[in-house]
Amino acid sequence: MEITAALVKEKGGKFELEKITLEEPRQDEVLVRIVATGTCHTDMAARDQQTGDTPFPIVLGHEGAGVIEKVGDGVTNLKVGDHVVLTFGFCGECYTCQHGKPTYCENFPALNFGGARMDGSHSHHRNEQDIFDNFFSQSSFATYAIANKRNTIKVSEKAPLELLGPLGCGIQTGAGAIINSLKVSPGKTIVISGAGAVGLAALLAAKACSAAQIVLVDINQERLDFALELGATHTINSRNENVVESLQKISPKGFDFGFDTTGRNDVINSTLSNLKSLGQMGIVGVATKPLEVEMNAYVLKGIKLIGIVEGDSVPTEFIPEMVQMYLNGQFPFDKLIKKYKFEDINQAIEDSESGKTIKPVILIGEYNA
Ligand SMILES: NC(=O)c1ccc[n+]([C@@H]2O[C@H](COP(=O)([O-])OP(=O)(O)OC[C@H]3O[C@@H](n4cnc5c(N)ncnc54)[C@H](O)[C@@H]3O)[C@@H](O)[C@H]2O)c1
Ligand SMILES: [Zn+2]
Ligand SMILES: [Zn+2]
Missing domain, CATH: 3.40.50.720 (NAD(P)-binding Rossmann-like Domain)
Known part of the structure; x- marks a missing residue:
């Protein structure tokens, strides 16, 4: 399918909105229509290659919130229409994942910073060319994202979905x-x-x-x-x-x-x-x-x-817990957020880097509240 994504094409480069193609979700993946994505300093750190050798062109973005549009055959924990927050990628199988500590997954670097799936493949392309992706197993500076069933967390429909993305990284941390x-x-x-x-x-x-x-x-x-x-x-x-x-x-x-x-x-x-x-x-x-x-x-x-x-989070438990604390009035994290349009993503990044805005959230798509 055709999507619009913010591409970074070189170290320290600007975000450029372009039309590219996105594959269908694989067996253990979901397709998410992105409603909004927070920006976090780790996006800038990856853009500037401070988190390792970030490959370009890449789709960054790792605080996505949206609605499930399709699920792969092997996905049983999520269904079309679910409101979800996308969080960090983890494998679920290594020693630390098996011991309830997914934030220290042995495959964390590959699943979050590798620029591709674990098998080296990409779901994003432009005219036959591979685009680097799978950033935090989501690359959510885009109208649609492919995420894994593990890092896609169902949240209450009572909460305003466009505000929830930062619960997947910065706020959770x-x-x-x-x-x-x-x-x-x-x-x-x-x-x-x-x-x-x-x-x-x-x-x-x-x-x-x-x-x-x-x-x-x-x-x-x-x-x-x-x-x-x-x-x-x-x-x-x-x-x-x-x-x-x-x-x-x-x-x-x-x-x-x-x-x-x-x-x-x-x-x-x-x-x-x-x-x-x-x-x-x-x-x-x-x-x-x-x-x-x-x-x-x-x-x-x-x-x-x-x-x-990532605040030692077990995301399936901690993200809904934070949403509940917010709904109870005990955790007003929305006070940290300022909203920007997708086309103003560079302004959002600039305002975050200058200290003007604490937590920019990029509004990307509509949803029925
Ligand atoms: N470990 C993790 O899981 C994880 C997750 C998310 C973010 N991070 C990292 O956490 C860090 C903070 O993220 P953020 O989004 O809050 O960034 P931020 O830039 O919004 O906040 C950093 C703050 O530090 C202040 N600061 C800078 N120099 C200072 C100094 N000398 N003395 C006192 N304060 C100073 C800045 O004014 C700013 O308010 C970043 O490095 C980010 O990449 C880590
Ligand atoms: Zn693991
Ligand atoms: Zn982050």
């Missing part, structure tokens, strides 16, 4: 880090660095978990002011404050948890040095430099530094 990975409980204290989509989703989740102190650190004052509106108890602008000293003033005995979304050495170390004994620090950012830490001090305090992918 922040909220899952707090709820699933760090398991923040009532009365605990946390420092969150980076008040972007991931950090602010973490803030909303920490609030939902009744954390006593939630400190947001960023260099963007507007985002910090917004964090206060969303429920942060304190903010620190690291452009004009000494973060270590400010954290000591807020909690002289230290914090229970840290969560970093900036991927920066100095920022991570400021939080680490203010954790209590047995404190835990989650890290998720795509870093451009190796992390250096004062090892001895942290060994003596039994500090845990934890790498986290």
Whole structure:
């Protein structure tokens, strides 16, 4: 079938809307009519080849939401008309998948960043030429997408489908880090660095978990002011404050948890040095430099530094759970979203990179609410 997709043709290139062809879904795949797709910094990281050797031309996009249009013969968990959120790809068969940890799937790089299916084939073509695809097993910057039955998650029709795509990655990463990975409980204290989509989703989740102190650190004052509106108890602008000293003033005995979304050495170390004994620090950012830490001090305090992918989510459980929290009014992640038309995708990316918009969502197709 003919679809319109946003193609990136070279490292750092713009998104170009073009008509290309999409194959029928295979046995274990579904065809999804995309209603909207969030943009995430990992799209830009892949565009810039920071996540590995991204092949071009490629269809990126990995926070898709839409309606099932067709299912392959082997798909029993989904049916035509289902409202779905597309999430990261995982194989379901490797050791970590079998042990309930799909975010650490041994085939994660191939299924999410490989630019093709596991067997090397493509579902997107233009005049006989293969287009690189299968980004996060979806490539959802397009009017239609092929996804696998495993990473296509059925959601309640009571929720506004056009807002739900970011639950498949950015929002899931922040909220899952707090709820699933760090398991923040009532009365605990946390420092969150980076008040972007991931950090602010973490803030909303920490609030939902009744954390006593939630400190947001960023260099963007507007985002910090917004964090206060969303429920942060304190903010620190690291452009004009000494973060270590400010954290000591807020909690002289230290914090229970840290969560970093900036991927920066100095920022991570400021939080680490203010954790209590047995404190835990989650890290998720795509870093451009190796992390250096004062090892001895942290060994003596039994500090845990934890790498986290996609908020340790088991998507079939956690995505519907976040939708339910949203419907209950406990998780207003829609406040982070600004909507853009498909033809304005480059503006959305620019606004995200400049810090103007926290979570752009690209509106692609209609659905009957
Ligand atoms: N591990 C995962 O599973 C996963 C999933 C999604 C996103 N990510 C990554 O998480 C990171 C955050 O994503 P996002 O969408 O929230 O990005 P974002 O750009 O919206 O947020 C990052 C924030 O960090 C702030 N910042 C930059 N330098 C800073 C500094 N020196 N001190 C304090 N704050 C600083 C920025 O102002 C911005 O508000 C990205 O690297 C993204 O690729 C990881
Ligand atoms: Zn696996
Ligand atoms: Zn992402």
